[in-house]
Amino acid sequence: MKLNVHTLSDLNAEGKKVDIVFWVGCSGSFDDRAKKITRAFVKILNQIKINFAVLGTEETCTGDPAKRAGNEFLFQMQALQNIGNLDKYGVKKIVTTCPHCFNTLKNEYPELGGNYKVFHHTQYLKDLIDQGLLTLSGKKYKGKKITFHDPCYLGRANKVYEAPRELIKKLSGDLVEMKSCKSKALCCGAGGAQMFKDAEKGNKEINIERTEQALEVKPEIIAAACPFCNTMMSDGIKNKEVDRKIKIYDVAELIANAKDP
Amino acid sequence: MAYLPNLLFLSLLIVSLYIFFRNLKKIKRNIGLGRYVNRNNNSNARLKNMLRVAFGQSKMGSRPVAAILHFIVYVGFILINIELLEIILDGILGRHRIFAPFLGVIYDYLISIFEILAFLVLIAVFFFWTRRNVVRLKRFFSPETIGWPTLDANNIIYFEVVLMFLFLFMNATDMLLQDANVDSYVKTGIFPISQFLKPLFIDLSIDNLIFFERVFWWLHITGILIFLNYLYYSKHLHILLAFPNTYYANLESNGKFDVDSSIKDEVQLILNPGKEINVETTPPDKFGATDIFDLNWIQLMNAYSCTECGRCSNVCPANLTGKKLSPRAIMMKTRDRLEEVSKNLDKNNGNFINDNKQLLNDYISPEELWACTSCNACVEECPIEINPLSIIMDMRKYLTLEKSAAPAELNLMMNNIENNGAPWPFSNQDRLEWVEE
Ligand code: SF4
Numbered sequence A: 001m002k003l004n005v006h007t008l009s010d011l012n013a014e015g016k017k018v019d020i021v022f023w024v025g026c027s028g029s030f031d032d033r034a035k036k037i038t039r040a041f042v043k044i045l046n047q048i049k050i051n052f053a054v055l056g057t058e059e060t061c062t063g064d065p066a067k068r069a070g071n072e073f074l075f076q077m078q079a080l081q082n083i084g085n086l087d088k089y090g091v092k093k094i095v096t097t098c099p100h101c102f103n104t105l106k107n108e109y110p111e112l113g114g115n116y117k118v119f120h121h122t123q124y125l126k127d128l129i130d131q132g133l134l135t136l137s138g139k140k141y142k143g144k145k146i147t148f149h150d151p152c153y154l155g156r157a158n159k160v161y162e163a164p165r166e167l168i169k170k171l172s173g174d175l176v177e178m179k180s181c182k183s184k185a186l187c188c189g190a191g192g193a194q195m196f197k198d199a200e201k202g203n204k205e206i207n208i209e210r211t212e213q214a215l216e217v218k219p220e221i222i223a224a225a226c227p228f229c230n231t232m233m234s235d236g237i238k239n240k241e242v243d244r245k246i247k248i249y250d251v252a253e254l255i256a257n258a259k260d261p
Numbered sequence B: 001m002a003y004l005p006n007l008l009f010l011s012l013l014i015v016s017l018y019i020f021f022r023n024l025k026k027i028k029r030n031i032g033l034g035r036y037v038n039r040n041n042n043s044n045a046r047l048k049n050m051l052r053v054a055f056g057q058s059k060m061g062s063r064p065v066a067a068i069l070h071f072i073v074y075v076g077f078i079l080i081n082i083e084l085l086e087i088i089l090d091g092i093l094g095r096h097r098i099f100a101p102f103l104g105v106i107y108d109y110l111i112s113i114f115e116i117l118a119f120l121v122l123i124a125v126f127f128f129w130t131r132r133n134v135v136r137l138k139r140f141f142s143p144e145t146i147g148w149p150t151l152d153a154n155n156i157i158y159f160e161v162v163l164m165f166l167f168l169f170m171n172a173t174d175m176l177l178q179d180a181n182v183d184s185y186v187k188t189g190i191f192p193i194s195q196f197l198k199p200l201f202i203d204l205s206i207d208n209l210i211f212f213e214r215v216f217w218w219l220h221i222t223g224i225l226i227f228l229n230y231l232y233y234s235k236h237l238h239i240l241l242a243f244p245n246t247y248y249a250n251l252e253s254n255g256k257f258d259v260d261s262s263i264k265d266e267v268q269l270i271l272n273p274g275k276e277i278n279v280e281t282t283p284p285d286k287f288g289a290t291d292i293f294d295l296n297w298i299q300l301m302n303a304y305s306c307t308e309c310g311r312c313s314n315v316c317p318a319n320l321t322g323k324k325l326s327p328r329a330i331m332m333k334t335r336d337r338l339e340e341v342s343k344n345l346d347k348n349n350g351n352f353i354n355d356n357k358q359l360l361n362d363y364i365s366p367e368e369l370w371a372c373t374s375c376n377a378c379v380e381e382c383p384i385e386i387n388p389l390s391i392i393m394d395m396r397k398y399l400t401l402e403k404s405a406a407p408a409e410l411n412l413m414m415n416n417i418e419n420n421g422a423p424w425p426f427s428n429q430d431r432l433e434w435v436e437e
């Protein structure tokens, strides 16, 4: 399907304004698995004709992994650059499919002068439903056992626990909770810049531990809401050799797929 | 000579209070060694938070049985302070049960409530003792709990048992003396628990009874005063520090990490060379933390407040999967180093003489620091809102910015961000390729 995507600079040149900016994030732009999430989310936005734009080549890393790796300097370089670009176009509202970008834009940019209303895509989609702009069909996932893995930077870091769950319920999925969920959810192992390095010596990988917790509730689908978690859990089910039976989907993908005829 | 007991008591009281306040002052001084951060805003929300978390024990709830029993011990602790007031007045004035005549039957109720509490406390500490020494709950046995921490935890349990029994024995002998109409043993009602202990002492002569009653009374108050001064050396300091610790806790999102705004101007200069920028702030002389002096006072207060309960490490993904990192150990090591610095200061008239040691490496290893996923599970779990993660991040900041000692893969990732604006080596020009697939 052809996606309809504009950059802020193009629209600006045409003198057009947008309602919201979609912050794609580095994973969403470059990682093959995450790109599918990006496309799924845009598909939804296109279907209901949301007036949005992306920054395109004017977007750069928010600086989250640099900051968590201890490099405050690089973080601020990225932040000030991004704030400069966002403010150039007078951006007020941002939605992103990555909880790390979400957290950084929302919580760490204001002190450096970047003030925006920032939404995680699960919050934004939920709002669209509440406003009656988006309707979900419950056919495809009716009764399917779905468990939701809370991303740390969405859940504990920002206390967003319900939005993704409500979306799954609206899809008529049979939401089953792992023994540690919401504020007690176990990390997938990727946060704090761990995504980019091997783990320290231990007796297990964190993503395997989390995958085992997910498998305990015998789900058909493990729903994620973060590109990093998605990668970690996908590796986890491959390692456990259950990737034929069980699928990992982002909540946006679940919704986009449900809309397929 | 009639006033000898009063004088003895008064000196005991003064000496213990003196030592206690001297230690408190030391704690205050040591916490003050940390960097200043302002947490005086929003006092209403802070007060509410303290009432909810410290008084209301709202974060203890996830294990209901332990939570209830801990609550009993805690209420016991608070209420017994009322009784303590009477004991102290009795001790100073050489009276016995000074409140009894004023309060009448209310007094009987009060003491009865204390006795029931004492009994419940005994049940609770028995449960705690069993959990620690028979069931041997996993979180009580980690590398960082070997030695003093384990001994300390049991000490307190034995302390509680002895104090509660002394209190009950004291009342039992007292009641026997009342029955015998001995002067100065004011008549009260029958106490609900200690009445069952009366048979233990029933064969004693009046003189012996008085002797035992006095011994129990003295041991009880001496025990309490020793306990008071034991706190400084114990994880039980939390019974005092939990209150300021929750009052000054972080009220913002857990996901917001400290933004060092002092380097903002410098970063602006690098980004816009040639452009006129008024540099208002001076960058810190050192990025991040290597020692307790670089941490802020909240983090140091956190270290003193830690109850060593291990709830944080019990949910830490790194710790759960066998990595060396344990958020509890981070807090305990910070306290140990702080105490070491404190002794150094005491020895050298308040000046710190370089001891060629620091928190980083001598106490906390880079291996521990780099194992953290910054998941906030430890922060969320802590019953008194301690933040081990912030210490980890401050020390990482030092390693990366001052020592370029981040793991090689992370350096690669950061190089990529610097060069292509993404943590992977992709060209920024390809940012929109996903549209066309
Ligand atoms: S934030 Fe770090 S130390 Fe705390 S629980 Fe998570 S991994 Fe462990």
Ligand code: SF4
Binding pocket: B305, B306, B307, B308, B309, B310, B311, B312, B313, B327, B328, B331, B381, B382, B383, B384, B385, B386, B388
């Ligand atoms: S930091 Fe908190 S949770 Fe961890 S051991 Fe100390 S008191 Fe317990």
